Amino acid sequence: MTLQEWLEKNGAKGLDHLVLEEFPETGRGITTLRALKAGDEILTIPGAVLWTVDAANTDPLLGPILRSLDPSLSVEETLAVFFIFIKARDTEYEERKPHVEVLPPHYTATNFFDDDELAGSSLYGVTKQLKQQIKSEYMYSWALWIVCSRAMDFKLPEKRLRSIAPFADMLNHSHVYDQRTRILRVLVDNDYKAGDQVFIKYGPVPNRLLRLYGFVLPNNPHDSYELVLTTHHLAPLYDKKVALFIAAKLDVNSAFSLTFTELLPDKVLQYLRIQRSTSQELTTILATANTASKPFAARMR
Numbered sequence: 001m002t003l004q005e006w007l008e009k010n011g012a013k014g015l016d017h018l019v020l021e022e023f024p025e026t027g028r029g030i031t032t033l034r035a036l037k038a039g040d041e042i043l044t045i046p047g048a049v050l051w052t053v054d055a056a057n058t059d060p061l062l063g064p065i066l067r068s069l070d071p072s073l074s075v076e077e078t079l080a081v082f083f084i085f086i087k088a089r090d091t092e093y094e095e096r097k098p099h100v101e102v103l104p105p106h107y108t109a110t111n112f113f114d115d116d117e118l119a120g121s122s123l124y125g126v127t128k129q130l131k132q133q134i135k136s137e138y139m140y141s142w143a144l145w146i147v148c149s150r151a152m153d154f155k156l157p158e159k160r161l162r163s164i165a166p167f168a169d170m171l172n173h174s175h176v177y178d179q180r181t182r183i184l185r186v187l188v189d190n191d192y193k194a195g196d197q198v199f200i201k202y203g204p205v206p207n208r209l210l211r212l213y214g215f216v217l218p219n220n221p222h223d224s225y226e227l228v229l230t231t232h233h234l235a236p237l238y239d240k241k242v243a244l245f246i247a248a249k250l251d252v253n254s255a256f257s258l259t260f261t262e263l264l265p266d267k268v269l270q271y272l273r274i275q276r277s278t279s280q281e282l283t284t285i286l287a288t289a290n291t292a293s294k295p296f297a298a299r300m301r
């Protein structure tokens with residue numbers, strides 16, 4: 001069974017007018033075979049085929065294992081395990097398998113870059129930080145990346161639904177999830193002619209797109225430099241500085257986005273002022289921290 005056949009069998013609508021295509025600049029994407037107006041519904045994906053925590057937890061084989069875990073896995077971990085599980089099965093999962101088989105096989109986000117490849121890049125610091133948090137073998141990192149780069153979030157009255165929609169995860173989208181009918185509707189946010197690629201809209205996102213999604217946009221006006229500032233726990237007056245960081249609503253390990261419109265954010269100056277202060281300056285700052293009327297975070301500028 002192909003991906004399209006499985007989706008149509010479950011009631012997906014709109015696939016007739018959409019084709020998967022390889023594009024030199026953006027890799028695989030989706031072309032529309034008919035003209036579209038902004039706001040048109042181009043595709044619906046039934047809830048039953050979505051990758052969700054509920055689908056993983058109710059799977060007859062995987063579900064009991066997931067449900068027995070204490071503490072339970074996070075949403076992203078559950079979905080990543082679900083992908084790996086289906087990928088590894090030889091039988092019984094002919095329906096979900098075609099989607100797993102068309103997922104990009106290689107992990108392209110910066111976490112998979114060597115230090116040499118990242119050296120000098122604006123993503124060096126944040127990627128280092130992220131690498132320390134995610135220390136796992138390749139298959140699991142790949143699955144987590146698949147989840148994070150393709151998931152869509154919907155705020156339902158009683159919960160947040162994070163899901164990956166087969167086929168819809170390969171095109172430009174503005175999604176709506178109808179909880180009553182359990183159908184995911186894909187709406188376009190631009191006009192398109194027949195034969196156009198329908199593009200992904202990521203919004204005004206800087207080139208840290210590379211960190212999560214594994215690609216960059218050339219000449220991106222929203223690009224930024226992620227400046228990571230940390231203070232070593234053996235640094236002089238560490239405890240006093242930490243108290244001041246907290247009072248100024250800063251973290252000891254902080255990442256700041258330097259952009260073309262805000263090259264030196266106030267928060268960076270606040271951080272550096274605390275980090276560089278002498279003992280006497282810190283005492284003065286601490287002594288006055290809660291006495292003056294102006295909020296402390298504002299006075300640290």
Ligand SMILES: C[S@@+](CC[C@H](N)C(=O)[O-])C[C@H]1O[C@@H](n2cnc3c(N)ncnc32)[C@H](O)[C@@H]1O
Pocket residue numbers: 025026027028029103104108149150169170171200212213214215216
């Ligand atoms: C939601 S998926 C889109 C479908 C994907 N191209 C595929 O073949 O499955 C998001 C991923 O597509 C790729 N991508 C999306 N937009 C891109 C662009 N403008 N240039 C290059 N790659 C892009 C990135 O790898 C990203 O992580």
